Amino acid sequence: MQEKKARERLCDSLKQVAEEIDRVQEESTQYKAKQSSEEYFVQASSSAKVIMNGKNNMVGRRDERERMMAELTRGFSGELKVIPIVGMGGIGKTTLAKEVFNDAFIRSHFGVRAWATISQEHNVKDILVSLLHSTKEKDDTVNTEDESKLADMLQKSLKSRRYLIVLDDMWSDKAWDDVRLCFPSENNGSRILLTTRNTEVACSAGTTNMSLPIGIMCPVESWGLFKSAAFVNEALPTEFETVGKQIVDQCQGLPLTIVVVAGLLSKSKRTIEVWGSVAKDVKSFFTNDPDEQCLHVLGLSYNHLTSDLKACLLYFEFFQEDSEVSVKRLVRLWIAEGFLKLEGDLEEEAKNRLQDLVDRCLVLVSQRSADGRKIKTCRIHDLVHELCLREAQSQNFLFIRNDKTESVPRVGSRWISIQKSRKTGVEFQDEHWFRSLTHKLCWLIRTPTDDDNSPLRRIRSIFLFAAPSLSNNSNLELCHLNVIRVLDLSFSSFPLQILSLFLLRYLSFSTRNSFGIPGELRKLLNLQTFIVRGPVSSFIKFPELIWEATQLRHLKLRNLYLPDPPSSSIDGERNLF
Numbered sequence: 001m002q003e004k005k006a007r008e009r010l011c012d013s014l015k016q017v018a019e020e021i022d023r024v025q026e027e028s029t030q031y032k033a034k035q036s037s038e039e040y041f042v043q044a045s046s047s048a049k050v051i052m053n054g055k056n057n058m059v060g061r062r063d064e065r066e067r068m069m070a071e072l073t074r075g076f077s078g079e080l081k082v083i084p085i086v087g088m089g090g091i092g093k094t095t096l097a098k099e100v101f102n103d104a105f106i107r108s109h110f111g112v113r114a115w116a117t118i119s120q121e122h123n124v125k126d127i128l129v130s131l132l133h134s135t136k137e138k139d140d141t142v143n144t145e146d147e148s149k150l151a152d153m154l155q156k157s158l159k160s161r162r163y164l165i166v167l168d169d170m171w172s173d174k175a176w177d178d179v180r181l182c183f184p185s186e187n188n189g190s191r192i193l194l195t196t197r198n199t200e201v202a203c204s205a206g207t208t209n210m211s212l213p214i215g216i217m218c219p220v221e222s223w224g225l226f227k228s229a230a231f232v233n234e235a236l237p238t239e240f241e242t243v244g245k246q247i248v249d250q251c252q253g254l255p256l257t258i259v260v261v262a263g264l265l266s267k268s269k270r271t272i273e274v275w276g277s278v279a280k281d282v283k284s285f286f287t288n289d290p291d292e293q294c295l296h297v298l299g300l301s302y303n304h305l306t307s308d309l310k311a312c313l314l315y316f317e318f319f320q321e322d323s324e325v326s327v328k329r330l331v332r333l334w335i336a337e338g339f340l341k342l343e344g345d346l347e348e349e350a351k352n353r354l355q356d357l358v359d360r361c362l363v364l365v366s367q368r369s370a371d372g373r374k375i376k377t378c379r380i381h382d383l384v385h386e387l388c389l390r391e392a393q394s395q396n397f398l399f400i401r402n403d404k405t406e407s408v409p410r411v412g413s414r415w416i417s418i419q420k421s422r423k424t425g426v427e428f429q430d431e432h433w434f435r436s437l438t439h440k441l442c443w444l445i446r447t448p449t450d451d452d453n454s455p456l457r458r459i460r461s462i463f464l465f466a467a468p469s470l471s472n473n474s475n476l477e478l479c480h481l482n483v484i485r486v487l488d489l490s491f492s493s494f495p496l497q498i499l500s501l502f503l504l505r506y507l508s509f510s511t512r513n514s515f516g517i518p519g520e521l522r523k524l525l526n527l528q529t530f531i532v533r534g535p536v537s538s539f540i541k542f543p544e545l546i547w548e549a550t551q552l553r554h555l556k557l558r559n560l561y562l563p564d565p566p567s568s569s570i571d572g573e574r575n576l577f
Helices: 002-036 046-050 062-073 093-101 104-109 124-135 140-144 147-158 173-182 199-205 219-230 238-250 255-266 272-284 290-303 307-318 327-337 346-359 382-394 431-446 496-500 519-523 544-548
Strands: 081-086 112-117 163-168 191-196 364-368 375-379 398-401 415-418 461-464 486-490 506-510 529-533 554-556
Touching (some): 062 104, 062 191, 081 199, 124 140, 124 163, 147 173, 173 199, 219 238, 238 272, 255 290, 290 382, 307 327, 307 346, 307 398, 307 415, 327 506, 346 375, 382 398, 496 519
Parallel strands (some): 081 191, 112 163, 163 191, 398 415, 486 506, 506 529
């Protein structure tokens, strides 16, 4: 009896301690939130960057930020809570989520933080892999596990830890239902933050009374955001203020529209005439549909790009929607495609092109290096994706083939992207499905013709996404693609047909097997980048003749045997790795 009373007293004491900790924690949240806002954060979207002033403080959204900080950090105990941020596209949901996610106080409050972008066509495995990459030490074997194993791994990695999970851009209840059981609830103050345009999703997934609606910016906030983006670290000349406010008024308080216009003006000749012309254009786009108006403004910014910048931006359509793209990969692809002048340091020039697109708010920065100076990965906003897809297809640059399209490339198409719909949980491992998808494409490639009206006459690049192991890609008979510059496919062994593609500059393929690279690879005199992706067990052997491939600058493989170069062939400027 005495032991029972002692346990009850101990329990009461512990509850009092927890309540006192919660009280102190809540009182200090606001102060520390303001203090930590001065901290630099490594991961930041481009939208977040332009909504920051010189001190890295967010322009506007103070009330929303303070409420979010309070909800996230209220208490060291308590059940798991789901907090939705709700609002239209381009309103700043992701920017706000990034701001609090990278806050120094938030980093110290939660033992683990993880972020996943859901996208309109979600894939459960992609979501789980993204989260696991944040919650576990880097482990490449994660990519090879099935969904049930990944779900179990994620739950175990979060168990007994206070965590913050961000699920960005959730479009449907199903996406939430597919992953919600992976998140343990242990009364330790863990939080899930999700962003969505759909109020029904917010009501279904969110904890009662926890939704945070994001509305349009007020005129004062809109003007502050515009000035920060158009005149970074500069005072706004008086003569530009009147026309600038006219432009901002037409943007209807939508942050994405504001920063895109400001980015355009920051790169334009600074004259009243130019600003007046832009103001006239923006006014002509006025509509009661903010999304439609934003698309018009994005189109205006796109039309002001040089031809090489247009090509660089449209190239993002090669990748699946909402994909984070490695800057190293993107730069090498741009160079291989010939988007840059063949002079000087091409990689540095490509990075300058990327920075230009970032400054114009057309490309979002996903991750930066530890010192914040270099962009590691990037992506484009949903609305920019919509614009680029429309432009790429109208100009017949890009043909996308997936399990929802049965057409073939039109005459003159230059890029082919073969994609697996993310809605389908089944991976690309079913060769029957792959053959049905590419049957007509294979037939076109196998049928050599000198006809200028051949759909594949001008194909310069082919990408195959989500295909880890396929054995019959040899059916493509690549030798007929005589102007191809970029190939990213999947093979069980090295395809000898590639050796006849003399204009090839970028070669990347997936494999599950070990094999040797033929010495004839040296015949590809224009090859600059060679990448082989595969499991840890795969082993690639290179012959000594590889050193005669004089243009080869980038070599990336998991396990390889690379012979020592002959002393006469050592080139100090190469970057083989």
